[in-house]
Amino acid sequence: MVGFVMATIILFVLMFYWHRSYREHEARIQRLPIRIHVNGIRGKSTVTRLVAGVLREGGYETVAKTTGSAARIIYADGNEEPIKRRGAPTIVEQIEIVRQYVTPTTEALVIECMAVNPIYQKVSQEQIVKGNITVITNVREDHQDVMGETLEEIADSLANTIPHGGLLIVAEEREHLRDRLQKIATARGSDFLYADPEWVTDEDLAGFQYLSFKENLAIGLAIAKILDIPQDVAIKGMQRAIPDIGVVFVQQATIKDKEIVWAPLFAVNDRESTIMGVEALRPYHKADAARIGVLNNRYDRAVRAVQFAEIAARDLKLDYYITFGAYEEQVTEKMVEIGTPRERIINLGFSKNPTLEQILDQVVALTNGDQALLIGMVNIHTPQAELLMEFFHHLKEEKLASTTLVADFGHVPESVRRRRYLISHLLRSRAETSNV
Helix, strand or coil: CHHHHHHHHHHHHHHHHHHHHHHHHHHHHHHCCEEEEEECCCCHHHHHHHHHHHHHHCCCCEEEEECCCCCEEECCCCCEEECCCCCCCCCCHHHHHHHHHCCCCCCEEEEECCCCCHHHHHHHHHHHHCCCEEEECCCCCCCHHHHCCCHHHHHHHHHHHCCCCCEEEECCCCHHHHHHHHHHHHHCCCEEEECCHHHCCHHHHHCCCECCCHHHHHHHHHHHHHCCCCHHHHHHHHHHCCCCCCCCECEEEEECCEEEEEEECCCCCCHHHHHHHHHHCHHHCCCCCEEEEEEEECCCCHHHHHHHHHHHHHHHCCCEEEEEECCHHHHHHHHHHHCCCHHHEEECCCCCCCCHHHHHHHHHHHCCCCEEEEEEEECCCCHHHHHHHHHHHHHHHHHCCCCCCCCCHHHCCHHHHHHHHHHHHHHHHHHHHCCC
């Protein structure tokens, strides 16, 4: 009997503590005029950083939090630190983030959706983040075990984070999927805005030290449009934002009077993203540059080696291909079978075990003009790829100075501050009216 009473008391204490904690969280969230919930399949961490950069540069005191490659809290001055967890990550973590880092002066919260399961996505939006602006970066085939087998089903799963009486911003390029998401937003009383990549120029892309996608930058510009932040200010804010740990840095090196542009797309692991990644590199090289793909294959990834050989031969149409690692004969045979001329495939993997100098000499020899684009693909770890990565890593370390990014709120004119307040007040009023 005593044990039962003690257990009951402990249960009531825990319930009281949780109830009080949640009410405090609710009060903190509702004080925030701008709450942006970033969802989608690809690019969430990067978009979270870009949007936060736009808001900071526009004069908003902004806190942001990413979840992807490495969870980070991003402070109002643009600097950041890793999030230390004691256990496995859960969506309840978002409550603690708000408690620790959102202050009475914070005006905007940009937070990456942690949930994959549609039920948890719904709870994350409606009970925790309560975003009045939701971003859906794109709809891709991933997490199909919980999100659905088709793109339409995956879109419906992502739609669980669409607010009631708020705004949905979507960068998905497929019109029928955009229409599907727009209908759901309309049914929830939310406005819809398509982040059109046509808003972004090649010159805008070239201003980033890492590989950027127009779709991601367009989301930042969409936020700028609704908050009346000038486009040049928004672009500057995105360029100043610290990139996610998983981004691809595009580097240049001059080797024997040839400029080599290095783009390590090793982390890209599907056909659609590979094609998009190669296409996104166009602003970073000259139109007549020799385009060379490095097919880097590990011994334990035989199926993937053949899959990427088919992607390279059917979809990429580069000028030359260099094979690294294993399965060189199988990859070469598959590409020739599809139609790639044998003389455009150079084997420099385990069949040759070349030095770094031999690899670079071969790249220079394939560079007919004064520039070549060298694209790393398929896998990361082989001795040959690591030689290249180490070479360019040292160049990057020499070039990148460690700088502290500090948001300058003083540069925002008083007229913009007043207009900003009115827009923020409107978002808050819509959220309160909709009981979000």
